[in-house]
Amino acid sequence: MAEKRQASGEAEQEEKPEAKAEPKHETRRPERKAGRDENVVFVGKKPTMSYVLAVITQFSDGNDEVFVKARGRSISTAVDVVEVVKKKFMQGLKCEIDTDTEVITDERNQKINVSTINARLFK
Numbered sequence: 844m845a846e847k848r849q850a851s852g853e854a855e856q857e858e859k860p861e862a863k864a865e866p867k868h869e870t871r872r873p874e875r876k877a878g879r880d881e882n883v884v885f886v887g888k889k890p891t892m893s894y895v896l897a898v899i900t901q902f903s904d905g906n907d908e909v910f911v912k913a914r915g916r917s918i919s920t921a922v923d924v925v926e927v928v929k930k931k932f933m934q935g936l937k938c939e940i941d942t943d944t945e946v947i948t949d950e951r952n953q954k955i956n957v958s959t960i961n962a963r964l965f966k
């Protein structure tokens with residue numbers, strides 16, 4: 844009779860459909876792109892204060908220097924960012940500014956000169 848119980852127990856186990864294990868979704872931090880420094884703020888089309896906040900956040904995270912970079916029409920916004928940070932938020936900062944020109948080829952294979960600015964803010 845013990846054999847009958849075991850056989851019936853095995854049969855019951857076989858009849859039950861096995862629950863498929865749900866794939867577990869792991870939360871991963873996105874991998875950093877190579878060459879991207881955390882202490883660089885790229886200025887674009889957002890309002891000036893967005894970039895000012897980004898620069899101040901970098902300094903409050905412990906960085907001793909922050910680079911503010913921009914190209915083309917965003918250069919004036921980058922200069923505004925540097926001046927607001929220096930005059931309103933962190934009066935003791937020093938600044939080194941480097942300008943350059945990049946040659947870019949557009950979709951019509953024409954070469955275009957684009958001005959760039961790289962401002963180094965440091966304590």
